[in-house]
Amino acid sequence: MAGSGGDGGALARLLARLAVLAAIGCLAVLALTVGRGGLEVIAAGLLGLVLGAAGVWWFLAYRGLVRLFGASLAIAAPAAVLVLYAFDGLWLTALVLILCWAAALACARAALRRAGPARARETVAASRPARPFLVMNPKSGGGKVGRFGLVERAERMGARVVLLDPSAPSDVTALAREAVAEGADLLGVAGGDGTQAQVAAVAAEHDLPFLVICAGTRNHFAMDLGLDRSDPTRCLDALTDGEELRVDLGDVDGRAFVNTVSFGVYADVVQRPEYRDDKAGTALTVMPELLVGDRVRRLDARVDGTSLASQQALLVSNNAYTSPDALHGSGRRPRLDGGELGLVAIRVGSAAQAADLAVRGSQSGALTVGTARRVEVTADTAEIPVAVDGEALRMATPVVCTLRHRALRVRVPRDRPGVALPAPPVDWRRLVDLALGRAGRTAVRWPRTW
Template structure:
């Protein structure tokens, strides 16, 4: 395409490596099936049994849990004890080559598939203020020396102390003349300061000093280089992004209801995640578990009375796995993204586990996804568990979600990567193959 740079030698080498690894995995897999089809099929079936039994052990109680756990261990043992040990090694090698191919593909394709947002160059802030949560992200403010770095950049640092009201501090900074307002902290704090900035029409700087920093990821910031985000107070680029709302509350990433939201409400979740999940799964996804009372309207106008998981996001998520809440190609489409997941306790668990492991969650039959400017969740319960940008809340229904299009002016460093993972990853094997062949031939991936 005009204006696109030709791929570097490094990217072309990665394209060749990705194609070679993919072809190797395919050839080894086919060869193994041809040489010893019975053992390969047996190994795949045993692994499937182990996965299904392992899940069954998580969602059941009493002797049934122990029986399922024993079956899972036995199936894994039988896989390792197959007469031809090469079968197990072949499966491991195929999986390894697929992982290598995926990693090399990401480097080879680079950002060629990304359609960059509209951004304008802006001069340095006249009076920049950076609010900081020193406890966020395990103390990243201190680890990266953000207070001192801010002073050197002629930005006023404001540390959030015990009992301080973050919104009040942000309002005071604007009242005192700040034209650029930044936040160094987690996504919940980012949402509060972003809301203040948007309401007063001042620009916002996101400094990824939280734990996961999903908002920073989808803005195209380098989350590993926290201090580099301070460059946005200098000469930078500015773009507009949407803000989502739940009633009067703004959120920048997502709000979740159902199984996940209930688990994170547990008192011991923060300190013992695995133990808490194992203890609660029988009540939430076990064969006798009742689905949460979550009622909403589908895009075709039909009413749905329940779902195991409801995820409402600021923009549309590309969601391949439940274990990680994906990434968004765009933050400026002016819509909410809605994902619902409904699991039939008796028949769907193996299919769900398979979809999760292969990154094909959207193909699971209980998965639904759509976009909308407004979404309402009703319930007969007096309070609903809701996780909003990682914060556990209990709110009365109905829950009314909305979107504020282009509400926030965000400043980004000119050296930031600029592309979220969802915008640079190929969609499907066909697009990946075409992109790799183009890069290998010396052309951009699109």
């Protein structure tokens, strides 16, 4: 990724100028159509967004007729906006505005991404392990272990493989400790992120390299390490042609985590036995009692020196995600060695607050995004549900989350897709500076504000 010098810098400036021109185009369209529906397009769009968000809130937070009304409103509001555009002849104005603004945002993010400093992850050469030990879960990812022949391939490379029994719970931490005692010089896991974290903790404790094999359903940790999640056999190449990088390891009351620790609504939902078989149905069934009424659980947190009160949901992550998309699993972490926890907290208690969140996004008072060295979560009960890398647990309050900086040695193959830098937040002042050539090198920063 080039900086502002050379061809890369010239392209970044060109993209910045195109973004500014597209934004000016939006303003010009509005100015030219003020008397012919331009403002009506904006007002109708905002009203549709507000009503749709309110409908979603009523659908999630209530049952019976209120839920039915909410679902109807969530569908009808945007549909009504489209009908209004069509019958009042505003569709062309709306389409031009949408296209101009979409082009402005796309060019702006591409410009800032290219103008940001390239940052290669620090890796060191790694010798071939003599006694690698791997734990594999045959059920993970719908049976990826068997489908890709991971056991046979790993054993041909000299690894000792333990296949977990799907019918009986296994103590993978004990298996890893036993392997270390018998002389294992590398630990690895083919399974979900929860299993990865348990074995990673043992590897970090003994300063042994840890191998991630993408055999889980999502494998967010592998994604942010830059591994190929579509072909887990490529992860095994690290045994013969690998290199190492050091990453942070999260800690929640003595238990390691590689991705996230969730408190509040999501943690409550995953505690239900029926959740694994019917995620959506379980969530819709229990959401009303978790969002409104006397049984709502409120959480307080101490984030370094700052207090957060009465939150409905908290997500603490091993390094910060680039956006609150982490709440529903689509966020990305540009780095795993930053030495700070990420935090996303949400408090929505009414349709009005849901609408405010939909319109204002991260600027809404319902959402808090930040980073911290230490997060302490408390509640008015002796213990609370906690989801650690998706695993349902209960922990005594207060629950403390910290980070062990660069504690984990991760063995990765030399040939891997790598990590694509996520699109940065759009900062128009910085973008204008870049477009006018006033920025020698525009740094990509991920703002974290309380």
